[in-house]
Amino acid sequence: MSELVFQTITELSGRLATGEISSAELTRTFIARTKSLDQRVHAFNSFDAGDALAQAVASDERRAAGQSRGPLDGIPVGLKDVIAVTGQPLTASSRMLANFVSPYDATVTARLKQAGAVLWGRLNCDEFAMGSSTENSAFGPAANPWDLARVPGGSSGGSAAAVAAGEAVATLGSDTGGSIRQPAALCGVVGLKPTYGLVSRYGLVAFASSLDQIGPMTRTVEDAAIMLGAIAGHDENDSTSYRSQIPDYRAELKRRPGPWRIGLPREYFGEGLDPEIGAAVEQAVAFYRAQGCEVKPVSLPHTPYCLDTYYIIATAEASSNLARFDGVRYGHRSKDAKDAVDLYFKSRSEGFGPEVKRRIILGTYVLSSGYYDAFYLRAQKVRTLIRRDFLKAYEEVDALLTPTSPVPAFKLGEKSDPLALYLCDIYTIGVNLAGLPAISVPCGFTRAGLPIGLQLIGQPFQEADLLALAHVYERAHDWCRRRPAFAAVASSG
């Protein structure tokens, strides 16, 4: 059965449809595997095996009654521990919410339930999704299945590692500055950050409201299309959700891809890019050229300002979004507080980890009286310029191609300087600032056997085109069929 855990949604839904396997069997397989493996991977903060099995049994009963709900019905799907599920923990990998159980469903949760998915486990991540390595989790870091001494990336490291290790068929992550794409690249899976507004944020623990998007992490582009189709679309509970027609993304993959014009942003191939990653991306460029695509250099001149802009806007919003965690209504409450103010100080000091505190302090500072114009307001203006860079490039090209991460998975504890970690996101944050869709697909391995990710950036709400472009590449390569050695050993042992 070890084969089963590395299959795609498409393959498994076929097997479920023929009755070759049941959702209960499939779910039991994942439960057993996770129980045996996850002490080493730590992709999960928690899981509720009984609840998952009950969902699987319900799926099997629907199928038996001829009421199956489509390709996700009965498929175990893991959710990052920042997405609310009724009756399940919602910790954001923080001591602050260690004992918090959500009384309500996120919109994506409700939609996955509607699609029949078996919601499986609470996936580890950086605390409040702040980080690029999952080392900021209050419950301990996750490991990269390709090398357990290395990080899976972050902040959706658990979501990426769970797919890579065969502990879930597909997962949801959230991406504020690269938190889906970077761990997808580091773990050798597909990660899609949708256009801002395509997927509802209702029920996603907010980090930076104007940047956060939920998206799928899967083995294949086709699976990402299936997952996106289930969760995308307008939601009246999220004022920033966009009213648009949601195409059948999976069916759209099969349409003949147009004569693509692909842009290579100069600024994304400079200093700091690991040469092995540069070479792998060059190979991908060569592939698209060979497919008859026009590939040409473009410029996104404000790229050097992305990191600063991002860390002003994201921290400003976070400082306000995280103010609600005060120990008054829910979450960690300090035991020895003297009064209300003391309760705030103690509860927040005890509940938040160092990176979260760092960002709250930074965000509070940039919004302070006398600094607002110089920092926050200026950053918003630069953000507009960054978005214009992209839209201008799209006058000449249909999509952009870049590396996802400048470096492959690094060792746990290797990057202790926060600034060094922030640089992991230099190729991904511009996309969030501009609100664009982007996908990371596996495009090779380093000599040390670490996965490399290719980032394709699309136009607003044109996820169908973006997925089709990625699909063309993926079909011609077998990167997604490779398994981490650890996972193979683990399952045989």
Add this chain to the structure above:
Amino acid sequence: MPYEAVIGLEVHVQIKTRSKIFTRVAAGYGQPENTLTDPVVLALPGSLPVMNKAALDAIIKAGLLLGCEIAPVCKWDRKNYFYPDSPKNYQISQYDQPICLGGHVEIELPGPARNVMGEHKRIPLTRIHLEEDVGKLNHFATDSLVDYNRAGTPLMEIVSEPALHTAEEAFAYLTSLRATMIYGGISDCDMEKGQLRCDANISIRPVGAATLGTKVELKNLNSISYVRDGIAHEIKRQLGVLERGGTIVQETRDYDGLTGTSQSLRSKEMAHDYRYFPDPDLMPVQVDEGWKQRLRAECPELPFDKQRRFLEQYQLPYTLTSVLVWDRALADYFEAAVASADTSQAQAVGNWIVNDLLRELGSAKLQLAETKVKPAQLAALVKLVESGTLRTNTAKEVFVEMFASGEAPDAIATRRGLNSAPTDAGELEQWCRDAIAGNPKALAEFNAGKDSAINAFKGPVMKAAKGKADPKLVDATLRRLLATM
């Protein structure tokens, strides 16, 4: 040195909507603690606000009623501060682009006498913006508990220019503003329920000075009378400080209406840095002409405009209008009744409403909407009196019965045989002669020039007529007979 006070008012008015400002859960008062909550109200992780359009409609309407300019685009900002009654520890409000700019509140100051209209003034407004209300803290011996039922109730903040100068003006301002909000159906403005709350910024300066003095913010003015008393007290306090050679400290003071004293809450040094920034969870709202026009069509005539019209159109005395126009339902009732009667009977209709209807409503503890007396029935009663069919005293009895049963006045009068009898001139004249003959003392007094002595004859006539004689005719007959004696 003569000083003058400069006062600006910040008035918070809860908007009457079915649901809260950013979520579907019901808004309300007096429910069990923390029952009007949901993930959004409690600021659970992941919850998001969605703007309630009815709240927007209401504030735009308020702006139109007060002559404000409505911003073509408005946005929402987060006001960041920690307090246990604020579930998110930020309040969604409007900072630099309020929805309503400018405008004014018309006020009337007390006149030289009760029956004479006072001076009218227009107090300019700075702005009106929309925000969310917070929860309520309840303090106990060792603990404080929070009730979030009120949190998320739509709230307007109406900010006046520092253009008021006396406690009386502030009182008149609030009275007018409150009536305007109630008229527009925007709020019930019940201060006991916290639906209208007022803070005052008060400073004093030498008369004629161009700059403002140091301001003191006065909070917790929980009734319109407290606003008047609190401001008067603060002006006196500041004058006292200056007279003793002291300086006014910029601070926030808490007024206690029961003791009539105030104490300092915090000084300027402890002022908050609210770190305002645009709320990324909410989209800016564009208010187009069509939207404004639709709301403009719903705007009622304001009390002072109505009063001017009532004085002109119905020739009512000022005192009557000043009762009728402040309650929109009462004014509507009056106009409906006049429409059923005749414009020439408007004053009589008004008197019946103000004297009788309001008295009966008061003693029955009923609202106007609950009365069984329809405007047309009141009009019918007035007509019966004016035509002489019912005597005034009898009509009052009929009215009491109408009020109790809702029966038509002519039906009551007929059933009870209260209509004045068709006049038999000969019979009436005989009763009059008998009455005069039976009271020589009164006759002597009358002849000596005491006109009111005539009333002594009327009782016996009415008694003989079993109360059915027309008083005017009795009076006329008596005078004719007395003149010949």
